[in-house]
Amino acid sequence: MALYPKPAEGSWTEHFPGVGTGVLSYEDCISPEFYEAEREAIFKRAWLNVGRVEDVPRVGSYFTKEIEVAATSLVVVRDLTGQVRAFHNICRHRGNKLMWNDYPRAETAGSCRAFTCKYHGWRYDLTGKLTFVQQEGEFFDLDKADYGLVPVHCEVWAGFIFINLAESPEPLQVFLGAMVTDLGGYPFDALTERYDFTADIRCNWKIFLDAFQEYYHVPVLHSQEATPAARPKMPGFEAPYYNLDGPHRMVATSGPPRRLWPTDYQYPIEIATRSGLFGPWNEPDLGDDLPGVNPGGIKAWQMSNFQIFPNMEILIWQTGWYMLYRYWPTSHNTHRFEGSLFFPPARTASDRAAQECAVVMFKEFALQDAGMLVGTQQGLESRAVRDDFPLNDQELLVRHFHNSVASWVDDYQRAHPVSVTR
Amino acid sequence: MPHFAKPPAGSWTQHYPELGTAPVDYTDSVDPAFYELEKVAIFRRSWLNVGRVEKLPRTGSYFTRELAVLDTSLIIVKGADGKIRAFHNVCRHRGNKLVWNDFPGEESAGVCRQFTCKYHAWRYDLTGKLTFIQQEGEFFGVDKDQYGLKEVACDVWEGFIFINLEPAESLTEYLGDLAKGIEGYPFHEMTSVYTYRAEVGSNWKLFIDAFAEFYHAPVLHHKQAVKNEAEKLVGYGFEALHYELSSPHSMVSSWGGMAPPKDPSMVKPIERALRSGLFGPWDRPAIEGLDPLPPSINPSRSPSWGTDSFEFFPNFTLLFWAPGWYLTYNYWPTAVDRHLFEANLYFVPARSARERLAQELATVTFKEYALQDGNTLEATQSMLASRVVSEFPLNDQEILLRHLHKVVADRVKEYTDAAAR
Amino acid sequence: MPLPAEFADLEPYLAWALPTESERYARRLDSSLVEMQTFYDAAFPRLEEAIVYCDEHPYDDLPEDARTLLRLMQSLVMVSFPVEVWKQARVPDSGAAYLTVTAEPVV
């Protein structure tokens, strides 16, 4: 018995043309060759979120970003005019990594007026221009204008900094499309209290991403999200709304806020801190007009989870906070997960404790996902089952994601028929 | 405005016109296919330094070398005739590694009268001859003379042991005039050795690059000098006294006025107290052979001479310091982006606690510098591997790098051209 | 008494009397700058006297107390860089690098 009405076609999956209902292959998560193809076809062509404008608050603020999947390191900086720019983090003299601190492979951040190479003291200004060459007279016909830092396309949408490694990518707004850009008016800039997590996970990046774009597994793997009293009453999972737009996708959920649930459906610590899984109960006033967050206009809206191709997720809660996830491949069967939770700045100890409870519970259940998915990777790598994984209607986004990845790889391979591996 | 005279061609680089002055392509340091070619075109057919004679003091003294770049392990041994020989470290019976201790992948050393295989006890004498087969009667017409150890060309120059898998010329021909002019240096007096090893995450050539130019020194190492000195050094930058190419080998000769320094306040307290520092103990040891020096050392006969660095192709650096000690570097590739770095610092044996502590300070200081160099290399390798940029401008003080990368490219091309014919 | 009597004031630093570079380097990395500075401040003024004391004996045949004293002074050399130059135990910008001594003349 469905909780929510399905589209006229009978299912969400059939509602979207071209998605199909056949079985899925997970070869794309275990094949080293496919991973090499993804590196070129996706990560060197798609817009990738590398940070927020709050990461570069002032002129000269910079951070570096290791992008293993593209075999490079970037430096992202706010220049004198306030523009955010990105460069390959490489000195033009002998190829040394330009900005790093103590450990060359660790990311770093800071503030400066010029980038100075540790090795031979070459200097670049905040627009990447080479401004000083140690003993310039010893070089041969060196025109400093030819040796600026190699720029990377960099654009900002709603305070999110994106880079693109392609030569001439489409504009960021065009890439993001209407469904995502409609979120642009959401007050992300008011939610600056931030908790960052990172983990190196031994599974393909898409497997972890899949776990956060379907909730079919929640009542099972995360049965403890419900209290013992509530557990027998928990139905399976159904979403009231799905949407797709280009390679991007979203799902919304609805239901009464956790604060209105019977007290034996809440954990004691949730009652004590007035907070929990779905966030602090004291909702901040973010204004009435929150464009784009509930595109389905569903009643009792609870949260919307936007999956921005390829590796970014923004999950907005009705209770006035949001999560940002990014999945950075490091090999065909490993990736680095970055999760950040954003709240309005806490003004009191109660605010802070409420955030703490939400953040701690997030980690508890994310650990379950992380623990299990390493097993998934191993199971898939056995290839005991090959191309025969059935997906249900609540896994529409998983289906669409793998389709999108395949279609980007296909497009690229058609345009570069010789070889996609390096 | 140069502080030291340059050749009439205008620069050291232009003095050797075959080098050109264009930017240099560093794909040779990140391309796995090129690395495979280097192994066969260069390392298999060059004379490679594997140690010094002091490591083989007696008849039967031996050491093994694990040389991934040659895909082999070698035994170097001193025979009863005093001759040093090298053999592939493989038993002729079933290919077991002949000499090893505990861990087959680790190098070992010792003294023996013969080599006995751990597997089936076949025995070989110090000249590699097979002398004993366990249950010889069980074999079928095995002639022991046909089953000696596989020998590798091995020769000694000034106490340095070299090997070559496919020699086309003798060691002295290979080392050429540059080496000829070093002969007579009192290496045999400098037998107190400090050995360092590190596995470095970069192509082997990048570490040679770092040690073959001093353009980086005032910048990368500026924190090592006291503040006034550091500012002075960055202001001057670096200029060598002299460069010399004797392809495939090369050398750079540099000033170095800090041993002892003109102004003691320019050095650190511990250096003043121990009369020593990066350039070594300030007081020369009392041995023969340092004055005058052999002609290749300090070729410009500059009174402000401090150090000479000889790059013997492909992977052996011999570095002399004015105060009377020397060091060697060997760079052993293990992959396109990894190598094993070895440094040996050689001093005349200390006769007193004062001399020992002066050496201690020199060696500790060496390590402080080398750690900075080594760490930078991993950063360089990771960014070269991005291939965002592949051509880099090298200046006149980087002439030895330009030369090294050119010789490597030439040798690889020679090899591939010959293979194509 | 492990140190010569006239160096009894350095007894609190006996843990630094280490025979090999590996041990001295490891101890340096495990020490705070304050610990190294304290050791340096105590030992540095005695360096010259220590050398003179040791050199009253043949270097190849140092008595046990002089040998211990010399090892203490080798550690003084080891901490001189953190104290005089870096103001930290590690070499700056050398995070991932290492260089292991595999042979050295041990006193």
Added chain:
Amino acid sequence: MTEAVLPADFSDLEPFAATWCLATEAERYARRMASTMAELEAFYQAGFPRIGEALGYCDKFPLDGLPDDAHHLLQLVHSLIMVAMCVEIWHQPNVIDGADAVLDRVAEPLP
């Protein structure tokens, strides 16, 4: 008797202060994983009933100007939240089915 670190009204929690007044999530998570259920239960039983009062005490001050004793008290509440996961949900120190997964909190607001 060591010096009190908590406000006088919370002296009954003083025995837990040395163990559980921890500044960062990394420390709190590590302490939790290194504790037995009996230890976690004991802390929870003593501390949980006081959460409301503790936050009431702390809320008398601006968050960025907490006096030391209130700051310690808030750290104790943070640890109680951590420990509540084990006591209320898992009934063991580590997450059920969490295997050897790690998720490191690398930036957080302090306190």
